[in-house]
Amino acid sequence: MVEKKKILRALAGEVLDTPPIWMMRQAGRYLPEYRATRAQAGDFLSLCYNSELAAEVTLQPIRRYGFDAAILFADILLLPQALGADLWFVTGEGPRLSTITKYTDFAKLGCTEDIHKTLSPVYETVRILSKELPKETTLIGFAGGPWTVATYMIAGQGTPDQGPAHKLKDENRTLFRKLINTLTLSTIEYLSHQVEAGAEVIKIFDSWAGSLKGQDFIDFALEPAKCITQEMKARYPHLPVIAFPREAGDKYIGFGKATGVDCVAVDNSVSPEWVAEHVQPYGCVQGNLKSSHMVTGGQDLIDETKRVVQVLRKGPHIFNLGHGITPDANPDNVQLMIDTVRNS
Numbered sequence: 183m184v185e186k187k188k189i190l191r192a193l194a195g196e197v198l199d200t201p202p203i204w205m206m207r208q209a210g211r212y213l214p215e216y217r218a219t220r221a222q223a224g225d226f227l228s229l230c231y232n233s234e235l236a237a238e239v240t241l242q243p244i245r246r247y248g249f250d251a252a253i254l255f256a257d258i259l260l261l262p263q264a265l266g267a268d269l270w271f272v273t274g275e276g277p278r279l280s281t282i283t284k285y286t287d288f289a290k291l292g293c294t295e296d297i298h299k300t301l302s303p304v305y306e307t308v309r310i311l312s313k314e315l316p317k318e319t320t321l322i323g324f325a326g327g328p329w330t331v332a333t334y335m336i337a338g339q340g341t342p343d344q345g346p347a348h349k350l351k352d353e354n355r356t357l358f359r360k361l362i363n364t365l366t367l368s369t370i371e372y373l374s375h376q377v378e379a380g381a382e383v384i385k386i387f388d389s390w391a392g393s394l395k396g397q398d399f400i401d402f403a404l405e406p407a408k409c410i411t412q413e414m415k416a417r418y419p420h421l422p423v424i425a426f427p428r429e430a431g432d433k434y435i436g437f438g439k440a441t442g443v444d445c446v447a448v449d450n451s452v453s454p455e456w457v458a459e460h461v462q463p464y465g466c467v468q469g470n471l472k473s474s475h476m477v478t479g480g481q482d483l484i485d486e487t488k489r490v491v492q493v494l495r496k497g498p499h500i501f502n503l504g505h506g507i508t509p510d511a512n513p514d515n516v517q518l519m520i521d522t523v524r525n526s
């Protein structure tokens with residue numbers, strides 16, 4: 183009998199001797215082999231849409247470190263592009279999109295059924311990966327949370343406080359809701375195609391969830407995550423779902439139960455002790471070593487890695503960083519973290 187993969191066991195609620203490990207942005211600029219393949223592709227978006235090369239960069243950190251999971255190489259902003267928004271990346275600055283602030287902008291977007299033409303290379307990347315990954319490695323597919331994706335679509339770029347999205351939400355609720363609904367429905371179709379192509383787990387990245395307060399958090403972070411999760415599980419009953427409502431703070435409590443996700447990923451605004459007490463009793467948690475340790479390394483990295491492992495050892499846990507690894511990280515520190523987790 184084939185042994186069940188470690189990540190799937192943790193997601194099913196099993197408490198393992200050592201937690202499985204992967205890292206957000208594990209295929210990224212801190213790796214020389216990533217930079218070489220990205221140069222070969224030309225630019226970031228060309229890399230995302232080149233199935234062979236996107237599969238290659240997904241596999242690089244698996245070959246180098248033997249992580250327990252591979253995450254599909256793509257971006258949360260490919261979905262708005264597939265819906266008809268213009269998208270480009272400015273080197274050193276980040277994404278730029280055509281903006282949505284009025285009905286006529288919204289009307290220019292296509293329908294959910296139209297997204298697959300643009301996104302088919304992403305599904306092909308998943309198909310290649312499901313053939314090429316080692317048998318013990320889990321393949322994670324993903325999409326952005328509708329609110330986070332909407333913040334980029336409304337502002338046309340990243341913003342420190344998501345101001346333009348809050349403004350549209352408060353001033354033109356009907357249009358804002360239409361956008362969130364369109365994103366929710368198209369995310370379900372996008373993720374379903376990833377699963378059909380071979381993704382074994384899906385993750386919803388809602389990086390700006392923490393800027394939603396009170397009822398807005400429920401309406402625009404929790405409800406869309408619940409809707410996506412319920413529909414995905416109706417279509418694929420055994421599919422595990424991870425949600426990352428980043429910087430949710432107190433609102434991490436009960437998020438798993440309210441949405442039906444199998445695992446709540448936590449960032450560094452909460453301590454592992456707090457997570458063990460308030461979130462882990464209700465299901466698997468993922469996180470939450472500070473990404474900066476991958477830059478600074480040394481004894482602090484060892485001590486903090488051990489702390490995360492020890493504190494979250496009594497319940498189901500997937501070891502990860504609190505946010506993505508940064509381009510200035512030292513690849514040797516990643517190995518030191520992995521060795522520390524596996525020997526803790």
Ligand code: CP3
Pocket residue numbers: 205206207208209210211220226253254255256257258259275276277324326330340387389506
């Ligand atoms: O985790 C992974 O490695 C999987 C692939 C992945 C990427 N982006 C690749 C990427 C995933 C899951 C994402 C998610 C994503 N993209 C989020 C949510 C998670 C988070 O980090 O908060 C957001 C907000 C985006 C949008 C985005 N993409 C921004 C703001 C940027 C620019 C900032 C940056 O780091 O350069 C990107 C670019 C991007 N997405 C890179 C990678 C590897 C860097 C591109 C490069 O090679 O220059």
